[in-house]
Amino acid sequence: MPAEHWxxxxxxxxxxxVIFTLRESVLHVLLVERGIAPFQGMPALPGGFxxxxxxxxxxxxxxxxxxxxNLDATQLHxxxxxxxxxxxxDPRGRVVSVAYLAIAPRLPEPLAGTDAAQAAWTPVTDILSGRTRLAFDHEKILGDGLERARAKLEHTALATAFCAPTFTINDLQKVYEAVWGVELDPRNFYRKVQAVDDFIIPSGAERRAGRGRPARLFRSGTRTTLFPPLVRPIPTTAEAQG
Amino acid sequence: MPAEHWxxxxxxxxxxxVIFTLRESVLHVLLVERGIAPFQGMPALPGGFxxxxxxxxxxxxxxxxxxxxNLDATQLHxxxxxxxxxxxxDPRGRVVSVAYLAIAPRLPEPLAGTDAAQAAWTPVTDILSGRTRLAFDHEKILGDGLERARAKLEHTALATAFCAPTFTINDLQKVYEAVWGVELDPRNFYRKVQAVDDFIIPSGAERRAGRGRPARLFRSGTRTTLFPPLVRPIPTTAEAQG
DNA sequence: TCAAAAGTGTTGTAACTACACCCATGA
DNA sequence: TCATGGGTGTAGTTACAACACTTTTGA
Structure with a gap:
């Protein structure tokens, strides 16, 4: 070990x-196009020194x-x-990066920053499939973030944060399906979420959406950790969603 | 955001x-006594720049x-x-610390390093109870490490790493009880761990320990993630173990 | 023969999957 | 009246806590 005045x-x-949002029931992540070297022109996670x-x-x-x-982040998870x-x-030198995970309902269109020539929501599947490659080790970071987000849906009321202030149970199911990348049985899902005490509470109103029986509207309850948890199906083979 | 040549x-x-080990079925953490300022003379987690x-x-x-x-760490979790x-x-300046969690079976007595005037295994309860105070924000780090270790026992085969190469089911139970800080029903524990496929495998031998029926000896299986998980009892009130 | 520790059986319950089924609506 | 989506009932299964019980040993 180094001595005295080292x-x-x-x-x-x-x-x-790693900022996730849901657009048209598809999980998107915010990417910026790098305006400067290294990896100039390549998509990357937003961030900076x-x-x-x-x-x-x-x-x-x-x-x-x-x-x-372009988001006031103080209220964000x-x-x-x-x-x-x-x-x-990072070829510029010794750069250590602390990654954070942010999750939010439908966010406004991003605003390009100085280092970001362009910013855009990108479907997560585009990266998982290899169609879009990211700068640095950002694919690894994104993968870790996705796994964390999936796990959080099981044990926390996070999914309601993806929804509008009032939402149907089917809205909520679409959140789980988009993040987990699986299909769920709507009848069982319907009861499971309602069995969790104070997870979602009926607002009294209904929503009519074309044909079919109107759906009850709910809002988030005060509960933050779900018991019993909503366990995701065992990831059998390929975990790439869709 | 800063411009050009910033x-x-x-x-x-x-x-x-955060290095945990088990000694006499009590969870211990490795602490060093700081040999230099700041916090000179105070116990702290081992670490360095x-x-x-x-x-x-x-x-x-x-x-x-x-x-x-004094541990060849290459083989350590x-x-x-x-x-x-x-x-x-850290009063010396802007210091960012990345904390790591290490968990191991009975380790050799620690060796004092240059910055560590003295190193010793300390029962975790001593810190949780406030009897021993740590330098910097190390109590927070230790708390996070303990929570992580507890969670890992539920879903991974980590507990066997705390045991000798061959061990009885009761040995394993003591690991869970020490880390979780709870008492478990030995009969139910007995079957639960054996129900997990390839978690522990019988070695064929037995161990006689004074009076009582001899216990079968086991060794670790190849399984790393436990299914079904060994869920810990709900932490009711005080989570300080014992 | 008794205490102690290992190991087995059983009962009741919670949570779940799978799927049949009914309800309410718009086209 | 029929397709569509919302919502309910139920059977079979798994995991589990609780605890009575048997087995095997040393003292």
């Missing part, structure tokens, strides 16, 4: 954001979210996903 | 280690584990726990 090597600290030496890491995450997704610091992951 | 502020990157600008983070964690616990970077958490 000083440790400094690193550059960045944050990367700490702005000052005293900025908190999660504050930096919120700031990037605001800058790149944001959680640390992991830290990625393999030497050589 | 360079991001550097930070110092450290690793901290990156040695070089190109050292991988997990490599640094393994190195510190070897230096401070080690997983990233989280990153702690609140400004001001």
């Amino acid at each position: 000083t440790p090597p400094p690193v550059l600290l960045a944050v990367d954001l 700490l702005a000052t030496g005293t900025e908190d890491i999660i504050t930096a995450a919120h700031r990037e979210l605001r800058e790149e997704a 944001l959680e640390q996903l992991g830290t990625y610091g393999t030497p050589g992951r | 360079t991001p502020p550097p930070v110092l990157l450290a690793v901290d280690l 990156l040695a070089t600008g190109t050292e991988d983070i997990i490599t640094a964690a393994h190195r510190e584990l070897r230096e401070e616990a 080690l997983e990233q726990l989280g990153t702690y970077g609140t400004p001001g958490r």
Whole structure:
């Protein structure tokens, strides 16, 4: 181990954001097109370096979210996903990146930041299938974020955050199906979610959508952790959704 | 956002280690007594700065584990726990620490490193009860590590790593009870662990321990994720074990 | 023969899957 | 009246807690 007056090597600290939303019942992730080298022109997760030496890491995450997704992030569910610091992951030098996971209902169209030539919602399947490749190790980060989001749906009331203020049980089911990448039995789902105490509460109103019986509308309850949990089906073979 | 030739502020990157082991069926964590300021003389989690600008983070964690616990870490279960970077958490400057969780069977007595005046296994309850206070934000890190370890016992075959190469089902039960801080029904535990396919396999031998019927000895199977999981009892009130 | 620890059987319940079935609506 | 989606009933299954019970040993 180093002695007395040795000083440790400094690193550059960045944050990367995995921001999921649902559009037309399809899971999308926010990507930016890199405006500068390295990986110029390639899609990447939004993110950036700490702005000052005293900025908190999660504050930096919120700031990037605001800058790149045009979203006031203070009210948003944001959680640390992991830290990625393999030497050589960024050709500019030793960059260690703390990844955060953000999940939200239908978000506004993103706003391009200075480092982001262009920002867009991209279906997650595009990346999983290899059709879209990401800069740096961002495919790995996205994969970890997706797995975390899937697990969170099982044990938390997160799914309601994807929905409008009032929603039908079928709306909620579409959230689970989109994130998990599976099909669920609507009759069993109907009862399972209602069996969780204070997960969703009836608003009294109904929604008529063309033909078919009107669906009851619900709003989120106060419960945050689901008991019993909504266990996802065992991922048999390919887990790529759809 | 900063423009053109701005360079991001550097930070110092450290690793901290939450190393659990079991001694006499009591969960212990490895602590070092800080030999230098800040928090000189106070117990802390082992850890330290990156040695070089190109050292991988997990490599640094393994190195510190070897230096401070006198343990060849290459074979050890080690997983990233989280990153702690609140400004001001270290009075020396902007230090961001990546915490790792290590879990192992009965480990050798630790070896004091250069920065560690003294290293010792400490019962986790001593910290949870507030009897022992830790430097920096290490109590928070330890708490997160404990929660992670508890959750891992439910879904992975980690518990067998706490045991000797061959062990009885009661040995295994003591691991769960020590980490979870609860008492379990030995008859139900007996069958639950055996119901998991390839979790533990009989070695054929038995162990006689004073009075009572001899217990069959088992060794670890190849299974890493448990299905069905061994769900821990709902944490009712105080979660401090014992 | 008794205490102690290992191991087995059984009962009741919670949660679940699969699927048959009924209800309410718009075209 | 029929297709469509909302909602209910129910049978069979799995996992489990609780606890009575038998087995095998050392003292």
